[in-house]
Structure formats: structure tokens, C-alpha cells
Amino acid sequence: MLAVGLAGLAVASSLRAARTSGLRRAPQARWTTRARGPLLALVTLAALSPGPLAGDGLVLLIAALVVVGSLLLLAQLPYLPWHLARRVAIPLGMPRLAYALARATAIEWIRDPAGGPAFAAAWALLARKQHAPAIAAWIEAKLADGAMLAGAGVTATGLVAASRGDRARARELLRSSLTMRVNHSPPLARAAALDWLLADAAERGAWSEAARLARDEKNLSPGSSLIAGAAARILGQPSPHDVSLRLAWLRGGRRATARPLLARALARPRVMYAAQARAAEPPPPASDEPEIDGDPLTRALTLHLHWLSAGAERLAEHPSALARVTSAWEAALHDVALARKVDERMRLHGAQGSADDTLRAIRAEVIDDLTELASTAEVPLAALDQAPPESVGGQLRATLRRRLLEEVEAASGELGRRVELKRSLSAIEEWSEFIALRRLCARATALGGLELRRLIFPKIHRDACAHAVWLWNDRDEYAVAMPVFDWLLVEAEAVEDESAIELQRKNTRAKA
Amino acid sequence: MARGPTSAGVRRILENPFHVLGLPPGCARQEMEREGQKLLGMLELGLASAASYDTPLGPRPRTPELVREAMAALRDPGRRARLELWAAPVVAAPREAAPPTEEPASIAAPWPEAFTLFGWRSR
Numbered sequence: 248m249l250a251v252g253l254a255g256l257a258v259a260s261s262l263r264a265a266r267t268s269g270l271r272r273a274p275q276a277r278w279t280t281r282a283r284g285p286l287l288a289l290v291t292l293a294a295l296s297p298g299p300l301a302g303d304g305l306v307l308l309i310a311a312l313v314v315v316g317s318l319l320l321l322a323q324l325p326y327l328p329w330h331l332a333r334r335v336a337i338p339l340g341m342p343r344l345a346y347a348l349a350r351a352t353a354i355e356w357i358r359d360p361a362g363g364p365a366f367a368a369a370w371a372l373l374a375r376k377q378h379a380p381a382i383a384a385w386i387e388a389k390l391a392d393g394a395m396l397a398g399a400g401v402t403a404t405g406l407v408a409a410s411r412g413d414r415a416r417a418r419e420l421l422r423s424s425l426t427m428r429v430n431h432s433p434p435l436a437r438a439a440a441l442d443w444l445l446a447d448a449a450e451r452g453a454w455s456e457a458a459r460l461a462r463d464e465k466n467l468s469p470g471s472s473l474i475a476g477a478a479a480r481i482l483g484q485p486s487p488h489d490v491s492l493r494l495a496w497l498r499g500g501r502r503a504t505a506r507p508l509l510a511r512a513l514a515r516p517r518v519m520y521a522a523q524a525r526a527a528e529p530p531p532p533a534s535d536e537p538e539i540d541g542d543p544l545t546r547a548l549t550l551h552l553h554w555l556s557a558g559a560e561r562l563a564e565h566p567s568a569l570a571r572v573t574s575a576w577e578a579a580l581h582d583v584a585l586a587r588k589v590d591e592r593m594r595l596h597g598a599q600g601s602a603d604d605t606l607r608a609i610r611a612e613v614i615d616d617l618t619e620l621a622s623t624a625e626v627p628l629a630a631l632d633q634a635p636p637e638s639v640g641g642q643l644r645a646t647l648r649r650r651l652l653e654e655v656e657a658a659s660g661e662l663g664r665r666v667e668l669k670r671s672l673s674a675i676e677e678w679s680e681f682i683a684l685r686r687l688c689a690r691a692t693a694l695g696g697l698e699l700r701r702l703i704f705p706k707i708h709r710d711a712c713a714h715a716v717w718l719w720n721d722r723d724e725y726a727v728a729m730p731v732f733d734w735l736l737v738e739a740e741a742v743e744d745e746s747a748i749e750l751q752r753k754n755t756r757a758k759a
Numbered sequence: 760m761a762r763g764p765t766s767a768g769v770r771r772i773l774e775n776p777f778h779v780l781g782l783p784p785g786c787a788r789q790e791m792e793r794e795g796q797k798l799l800g801m802l803e804l805g806l807a808s809a810a811s812y813d814t815p816l817g818p819r820p821r822t823p824e825l826v827r828e829a830m831a832a833l834r835d836p837g838r839r840a841r842l843e844l845w846a847a848p849v850v851a852a853p854r855e856a857a858p859p860t861e862e863p864a865s866i867a868a869p870w871p872e873a874f875t876l877f878g879w880r881s882r
Contacts, residue, residue: 409879501875504872537850599836
């Protein structure tokens with residue numbers, strides 16, 4: 248009876264493990280993870296059994312162990328090809344074999360049957376010493392041939408871009424794959440996307456980006472956990488205990504490679520609370536702006552050249568400097584002495600026009616220079632809020648605002664026109680157009696605030712919603728359409744558009 | 760020799776014809792023509808003294824094309840009025856040594872082996 252009971256329990260546990268295996272496992276999870284449940288049940292029952300095990304009891308326990316072991320092996324059979332892919336084909340950089348093995352493990356890719364095998368192939372491609380363009384094209388062709396695009400397909404395209412050396416596209420695609428609905432995104436692909444993004448951030452030394460990526464993720468692989476923990480330590484943010492870092496290092500494999508990162512992380516004391524981290528934040532770097540006592544033109548030119556030559560990255564650290572530069576120009580261009588001097592010089596050289604024309608031309612050149620700089624530095628428009636509309640600062644703000652609006656309207660309009668004409672692209676290109684529009688809107692919102700977000704919403708809502716409805720109804724691209732509805736709902740709620748909120752709530756509840 | 764920043768705005772100042780010709784903004788047209796011809800001759804002979812010119816961000820290489828463009832720009836009276844303003848003197852920023860940081864730079868340095876941790880190649 249004991250053996251039967253144990254076997255029943257083990258079967259139930261194995262089935263549960265098999266059913267949920269795709270949900271919570273990180274890529275490095277082993278079969279032992281799946282066996283943990285039944286074995287634990289067995290040991291618990293043995294411990295609870297009355298009296299010491301002896302005679303028939305011992306025989307029964309051994310028999311039960313044999314039955315459970317066999318059942319566990321049976322439960323693992325459907326995953327055998329994937330284990331081979333994960334342990335052999337992918338590490339050895341054999342994309343075609345990885346594709347075939349992954350295809351034979353359909354149970355692993357229920358959420359993206361077409362994208363799963365392509366993802367395995369792309370993973371193997373990235374493990375090769377060199378990029379293989381023919382294999383990359385083969386993977387992309389497989390994806391294009393497949394049914395609906397979903398999370399693994401997007402991740403596969405991102406990994407192929409990474410293998411090609413196109414880091415920016417890889418970054419954008421892999422980040423976007425994390426915004427797909429969980430039911431359209433195999434956990435393995437999602438975990439691999441996070442692994443790549445964290446490795447990319449760590450390789451560039453972009454520790455804030457790494458910490459941001461890992462912030463809301465509960466199921467990081469051990470390697471990603473180590474990078475995320477190290478990033479938090481390096482930045483002086485609340486971070487895991489030393490023991491957790493060491494465990495992540497131990498579980499992540501390639502310990503010799505990871506040892507220097509672990510040492511770096513452990514060299515920084517742990518911060519436990521956000522308030523503690525804020526108190527320890529260093530003051531912002533000094534701007535090195537020169538002290539100027541000269542006339543208004545000298546002051547304006549000095550500040551102008553200082554910030555232009557310092558570059559966008561530096562201005563991004565000191566956004567308020569933009570207002571100082573524009574104020575200096577405003578003072579210089581309204582300086583009566585300067586206008587008189589320009590007038591004299593123009594007469595002397597026999598120039599046409601007036602001093603006002605020359606100063607207007609200078610103003611236009613100044614605004615051109617500062618538009619490029621502020622746009623690259625992504626200075627929020629709020630930095631120029633105090634400038635009167637007709638001043639240099641006010642005109643610069645209007646130019647930057649117009650540019651942000653034009654970028655969004657152009658991308659949204661193009662999408663809308665294409666949908667009207669029913670000119671379809673491949674699913675991955677449709678997704679790329681959407682994520683480009685979403686990126687532009689996020690930028691416009693970050694720089695222009697709620698006012699700009701409200702202004703662009705009606706246009707993007709009309710075009711993006713029509714796009715998603717078309718993808719859903721006519722092309723069965725549910726995994727691509729749903730994040731569009733999700734995003735539009737977030738935007739509608741932000742701008743408090745009641746009718747759009749109602750519509751998008753309905754859309755986000757739609758069932759394929 | 761400074762060659763670094765190349766944004767249009769920076770070039771507007773660093774390649775200002777008055778800087779290229781090494782003349783003050785108030786100079787006469789004849790002076791500009793004479794200096795331009797002299798520099799072209801010196802550049803043709805490959806004289807080191809003509810090979811660079813001073814700018815607010817340090818010396819930059821001088822080429823015959825830059826000299827010819829500068830002379831052409833200053834012959835246009837309307838353009839010259841604008842260029843005179845862009846050639847006004849500027850105050851050099853103090854270049855202080857970077858303050859000592861609390862942590863050694865290597866702690867926050869990039870980690871080039873990051874992709875190897877996952878069995879991938881960095882490309």
C-alpha cells in the first residue's frame with residue numbers, strides 16, 4: 248500500500264512538475280529541479296511512516312524508489328531532445344541541430360511553436376566563434392515561414408542581430424520581447440533575453456541599466472542574478488546578502504570567469520535600504536563652467552563653446568546649464584552696444600541689410616546649434632520653462648517640442664497610412680515598427696512631460712489601434728497585437744481619455 | 760593638436776575665417792587678402808609655422824582649402840558681419856585635475872567577460 252501511495256504521489260508530482268516546468272525554470276534548470284517535488288514527498292512519507300523501516304518495509308521502500316525513479320525518467324522523456332540541445336548542440340554552436348532538437352520538444356514551446364526552435368538555433372549561433380551569415384539567414388527564413396510571431400521569435404531575431412554585431416537592434420528587440428504577454432512568451436526565451444541584456448549592460452559598464460533591467464524580475468538565471476547583484480553593489484543600491492551573491496556565483500557555472508565580478512561586488516559594503524543608498528549618493532559632478540566677467544557677447548560665446556565642446560553627455564548631467572546659455576545669448580543679442588557696433592561694421596564693409604538682420608541670423612544659428620546639442624543630450628523641455636516665448640530659450644523650447652512632435656507624428660502617420668492601404672510587412676517588421684513608435688512616444692513623454700503626451704495621444708491611439716486591430720483580425724498576429732493594446736491602455740490612463748480607456752480595456756481582454 | 764569635437768556648432772567657431780587666417784575681426788580687407796596669399800604660399804612650401812592655427816580650444820591643422828574658404832567668406836560683407844561676432848574672444852574654461860574619487864575606477868569599470876558567463880561570444 249505504501250508503495251502504491253508513494254507511486255501515486257510521485258506521478259501526481261511529476262505531472263505537476265512537467266506541466267509547470269515551462270513557467271518558472273531558468274535556462275540553466277536541471278532535471279533534478281523537476282524531481283525535487285516527488286523525492287521530497289517520498290522522503291517525507293518515509294520519515295512519517297510508523298516505526299523503523301525493516302524487513303518488508305525496507306523492500307517496499309526500495310520498490311517504491313524504483314517505481315518513482317522509472318516514472319521520473321518517463322516524465323523526462325518528452326524533454327530529452329531539449330536536454331540534448333541545451334547541453335550539446337547549443338554550447339557547441341550547432342544551430343541546425345539545436346533547431347531540430349528543439350522542434351522535437353514541442354511541449355517546451357507551447358507558447359511559441361514556430362519561434363521556439365528558431366530561438367534555440369539563434370542561441371547556438373551566438374555560441375559560435377564567428378558569425379555565420381548563411382545560418383543567420385536560414386534562421387530568419389524559418390521565422391518568416393512560421394505561424395504567428397511570439398516572444399521566442401522576437402528573442403531569436405534579437406539574438407541573430409547580436410550575432411551579426413548589430414547591438415542596437417539586438418538591444419531594442421530583446422527589450423521589446425520582455426513586454427510581450429507571458430502567455431505568448433516562453434520562459435526560456437524570456438530568461439535568455441534578460442541574460443543577454445544584462446551581459447550587454449555589464450560589458451559596457453552600464454550598471455544602472457543592469458540594475459534597472461533586473462529590478463522587477465523575479466526569475467533571473469543565476470548568471471543574471473550575479474550581474475544584477477553586482478550592479479546593485481557597485482551603484483550602492485539595496486542589494487542581496489554576500490551569501491546570496493556567492494550562491495549565484497556557485498550556481499551560475501563558469502566560476503573562474505565570474506570570480507572577478509564577485510570580488511568586485513563583495514568589495515563594496517551591502518546597502519539594505521533605499522534611504523541608506525540615497526544618503527550615500529555622491530554629489531552631482533561639477534560643471535567646470537568658466538567664470539566670465541566680460542561683455543554679454545563674450546559671456547554668451549564662452550558658455551556656448553564650453554557646452555558645445557563638452558558634449559551632450561556632459562550637458563545631460565547639467566540640464567539647467569541650457570537655460571544659462573540661452574539667457575546669456577538673450578542678453579547678448581539685446582545688447583544695444585553690440586547692435587551699434589554691428590551696424591558700424593556693416594556700413595564700413597558696405598554690407599546690405601541692417602544690424603537687426605545680422606543679429607537675427609546669429610540667433611537662428613545659435614538655436615540650430617543648441618537644438619542639436621539639447622536633442623542629443625535629451626534635456627527635458629522643463630529645463631527651459633522659465634524662458635519667455637520670444638526669447639532664445641523660448642524659441643529653442645518651441646523648436647525642440649516641434650521636433651519631438653514631428654518625429655512621433657511621422658512614425659505614427661506612416662503606420663496609419665500603411666494600415667489603410669493594407670500594405671503588410673513580415674510579422675517581425677510589423678513588431679519593429681510598433682516598438683519604434685513606442686520608443687519615440689516614450690522619449691517625447693520623458694522630455695515633453697504630460698502636456699506633450701496628451702497632445703500626441705489622439706494620433707497614436709488612432710493609428711496604433713487600427714494597426715493592432717488589423718494584425719488581430721486579419722492576420723492572427725495575437726502576440727504582436729496584444730502589447731499594442733496593453734500600451735495604448737497605459738497611455739489612455741495616463742492622459743485620462745475615458746473613451747480610449749474603455750475601448751482598450753475591452754481590447755486587452757480579447758481572447759484569441 | 761586638437762581635432763576632437765566636430766559638431767556643426769563647434770566647427771562654426773573653430774573654423775571661423777578670422778581664426779584660420781590668424782587675424783583680428785576688425786582687420787581691413789586688404790590685410791585679409793595679403794595674409795591669405797601669404798599663408799597659401801607658406802603651405803605650398805610646407806612651412807611648419809603655417810601648418811596650424813590657434814583656436815579657443817587649442818591649435819588645429821590649417822589646410823589650403825580652409826584658407827581659400829576663409830578668404831571667400833570674408834569677401835562677402837554680409838557674411839563677414841556675422842563671422843566677426845562668432846570670432847569674438849572667449850574665456851578659456853579652467854581645466855582642473857579630476858577630483859579624487861572615493862572608489863577605485865575599476866569597481867564600476869565595464870566587465871568584458873560578461874557574455875562568456877552565458878557561453879556566448881561578444882560581437
